Amino acid sequence: MRAVVYRGVNDLRLETVPVPRIGAHELLVKVAVCGVCPTDIKKIQYGTVPPPRVFGHETAGAIVKIGAGIPSPVTRHLSLKVGDRVALHHHVPCLDCHFCRHHAFAQCAAYKRTGITAGFEPAGGGYAEYVRVMPFVLPGVVKIPAKNSFEEGAMLEPVNTILKAVRRLNLLPGDRALVAGQGPVGLMFTKILQLARIRVLATDLLESRLRLARKFGAKWISLAHRMGEGGRRPGEGLFPLDAAIIAVPSDDAVQQALRLVRGGGRVLLFAHTKRSEVGSQKSEVGNPFSLSAAGGGEGRGEVATFSLHPSSFILDLASICLDEKDLIGSYSSDFTLQAEVARLVFSRRLDVRPLITHRFPLAQTAAAVALAARPTEDSLKIIVAP
Numbered sequence: 561m562r563a564v565v566y567r568g569v570n571d572l573r574l575e576t577v578p579v580p581r582i583g584a585h586e587l588l589v590k591v592a593v594c595g596v597c598p599t600d601i602k603k604i605q606y607g608t609v610p611p612p613r614v615f616g617h618e619t620a621g622a623i624v625k626i627g628a629g630i631p632s633p634v635t636r637h638l639s640l641k642v643g644d645r646v647a648l649h650h651h652v653p654c655l656d657c658h659f660c661r662h663h664a665f666a667q668c669a670a671y672k673r674t675g676i677t678a679g680f681e682p683a684g685g686g687y688a689e690y691v692r693v694m695p696f697v698l699p700g701v702v703k704i705p706a707k708n709s710f711e712e713g714a715m716l717e718p719v720n721t722i723l724k725a726v727r728r729l730n731l732l733p734g735d736r737a738l739v740a741g742q743g744p745v746g747l748m749f750t751k752i753l754q755l756a757r758i759r760v761l762a763t764d765l766l767e768s769r770l771r772l773a774r775k776f777g778a779k780w781i782s783l784a785h786r787m788g789e790g791g792r793r794p795g796e797g798l799f800p801l802d803a804a805i806i807a808v809p810s811d812d813a814v815q816q817a818l819r820l821v822r823g824g825g826r827v828l829l830f831a832h833t834k835r836s837e838v839g840s841q842k843s844e845v846g847n848p849f850s851l852s853a854a855g856g857g858e859g860r861g862e863v864a865t866f867s868l869h870p871s872s873f874i875l876d877l878a879s880i881c882l883d884e885k886d887l888i889g890s891y892s893s894d895f896t897l898q899a900e901v902a903r904l905v906f907s908r909r910l911d912v913r914p915l916i917t918h919r920f921p922l923a924q925t926a927a928a929v930a931l932a933a934r935p936t937e938d939s940l941k942i943i944v945a946p
C-alpha cells in the first residue's frame with residue numbers, strides 16, 4: 561500500500577509499505593480521510609519524535625477486516641463488523657490510574673500509548689491507505705451514521721479536545737469569553753461556547769476569519785491588533801471578560817488576555833504545545849531553573865542566579881493571587897465526552913462541514929501539511945483523502 565512516511569524534519573515521502581498485519585481482536589481499516597492536525601505539524605517541523613513514522617490521527621474509514629478470536633467485551637459491545645464506517649481515536653485512557661481519577665487523561669500512561677499504526681513506531685498512521693487498530697483503542701471506535709460523511713467522523717477527535725477545554729472553564733450562561741484566533745479550532749470554540757449561551761468576542765488577524773466567526777456565533781469581533789487602539793493601553797476600556805481562550809501560539813495574546821479577564825476569570829492555553837528551551841531541558845536537569853552555586857565550590861549551596869523563560873513574557877503573579885485569575889491549560893481529548901461529541905457533530909448542532917476547505921490526495925500530504933502550517937485567507941481545516 562502507499563503511505564506517507566516521516567523520514568526527518570520536514571521530510572515526508574510517499575512510499576510503498578506492507579499493508580499492516582492484524583492480530584486477534586484488531587481491526588484493519590481502509591482510510592477514507594484524515595485531518596491535518598497542528599500537533600502533527602509541530603512534530604514534522606521540529607522533529608520532536610524520531611523517524612520513521614506515519615502520522616495522521618484524525619482518521620475515519622471503513623473496517624475491511626476483523627482479527628480472529630472470540631469477540632472481546634469491547635468489540636461485542638460495539639458490535640463492529642466488516643463494512644462499518646468508523647471514526648477512530650488513536651489513544652484511550654485507562655480510566656483507573658492516579659491521573660484518570662483526577663480527570664487528567666492526557667497524563668495517563670495508557671493514554672500516551674498510540675494504538676493505531678500504518679507501520680513503524682505507532683503514530684496514528686492516517687496518512688496511509690490502511691491502518692491497524694489495536695485492541696486497547698477499540699473503546700475509541702465510533703460508528704458514523706449513514707447520513708454523515710467520513711469527513712464529519714474525522715472531526716470527532718479535534719471537537720473532543722475543544723469541548724474538553726470548554727468544560728475546564730466552568731462558565732455560566734451569559735458569561736463573556738474571548739477566543740483569540742479564529743482558525744478551524746477557534747471557530748469551533750466560538751460555536752461550542754455560543755451553544756452553551758456564552759457570549760463570544762472573537763479576534764484574529766484576518767478579516768475573512770472574523771466574518772466567519774460571526775457565522776459561527778461570535779457576538780463581537782475585533783482584529784487582534786486593533787484591540788488596544790484609541791489611545792488606551794491594550795484591553796483597557798473593553799468590557800470585562802470571564803474567560804479567554806488562546807487558540808494561537810502567541811505569548812502576547814496570553815499577556816493581553818490576563819489583563820482583559822476580570823477577577824476570578826480564567827485564561828486557557830490551547831495552542832502553546834511547543835516547549836521552550838528551558839522547558840525541554842527540564843527532563844535533563846530535573847529543574848526548570850538553572851542554579852549556580854556562588855563561590856564555585858561544589859555543595860556550597862548558595863543560589864546565585866535564576867535564568868527564567870527566555871521570552872519577554874511577564875506574569876504579574878498578583879493577578880493570580882490577588883485577582884484570583886486562573887491560568888490553565890488543556891491538551892488532547894476527554895474519553896468520557898466521546899458520546900456527547902458524537903451527538904454534537906453528527907446532529908450538526910456543531911456543523912463541521914463548512915470548516916473543511918481543502919482536500920489533498922495522499923501523494924500531496926506534504927503540501928497539505930504546508931498549507932495547514934501557513935494558512936491563507938481561504939483555508940481552514942485541511943483533509944488528506946487517500
Ligand SMILES: [Zn+2]
Pocket residue numbers: 597598599617618717718
Ligand atoms: Zn489532532
Ligand SMILES: [Zn+2]
Pocket residue numbers: 653654655656657658659660668669670671
Ligand atoms: Zn489512566
